[in-house]
Amino acid sequence: MATLYVENVPDDLYAALRDRARRHRKSITAEVLSLLEQSVPTAAELKRRKQFLLRVRRLGSRPVQSTVPFVSTEQMQREDRAR
Numbered sequence: 001m002a003t004l005y006v007e008n009v010p011d012d013l014y015a016a017l018r019d020r021a022r023r024h025r026k027s028i029t030a031e032v033l034s035l036l037e038q039s040v041p042t043a044a045e046l047k048r049r050k051q052f053l054l055r056v057r058r059l060g061s062r063p064v065q066s067t068v069p070f071v072s073t074e075q076m077q078r079e080d081r082a083r
Contacts, residue, residue, distance in 0.1 A: 009017075021031035041049070 017031060018028055021028045024031060024034075026034065
């Protein structure tokens with residue numbers, strides 16, 4: 001496992017990070033790792049997102065297969081007013 005050192009962290013940013021870690025009951029290191037995991041996608045995550053996008057596009061390109069014809073909005077309004 002790699003080690004990451006960060007220098008010259010502004011005091012206000014460090015204080016905000018420390019406060020956030022306390023609120024989540026984590027160490028600063030654990031909080032930084034959590035933030036990095038949320039913000040930086042790995043190669044596996046990028047692959048998963050790409051596959052998901054391809055599935056969504058395939059589903060969106062399928063024609064709608066309905067056995068019931070769609071009712072026009074005018075007819076829906078007329079039926080609603082007739083109630």
